[in-house]
Amino acid sequence: MPRAATTSDVFNAIGEPRRRQIIDLLADGSERAVGDLVGALRLRQPAVSKHLHVLRKVRVVSMSRRGRRRMYRLNPRELKPVHDWIQNFERFWTGHLDRIKEAAERRAEQRAARDRATSTQQFHSKERHHDR
Secondary structure, eight states, X not given: OOOOOTTSOHHHHTTSXXXXXXXXXXXXXXXXXXXXXHHHHTOOHHHHHHHHHHHHXXXXXXXXXXXTEEEEEEOGGGGHHHHHHHHTTHHHHHHHHHHHHHHHHHHHHHHHHHHHHHHHHHHHHHHHHHHO
């Protein structure tokens, strides 16, 4: 089955790790120039521009010009389909994490009970030895 174009939807666009890094860099709501992104990512400018182009095509980022500089801003609303899809798994993770927590708490209680029993046995053993 052929792979969908990276510009076909937001899921394909954010499938590339470098594009997710760009999203992370823009997540604070500020605008950033291409040069700033190049420096932060330690990539060459053409590579960063290519990734930005993909993100622009799916409207995850928008671009404005300030003089000769191109400024990029995140459009978080465009990530909503990803958020909505991931929420389907929240119930799974919540239940899974709850079960892990319960198991860890049971083990901690069992360990504490064993420790109390061991210290009680040691105390009584010392008392018996002392009474002799």
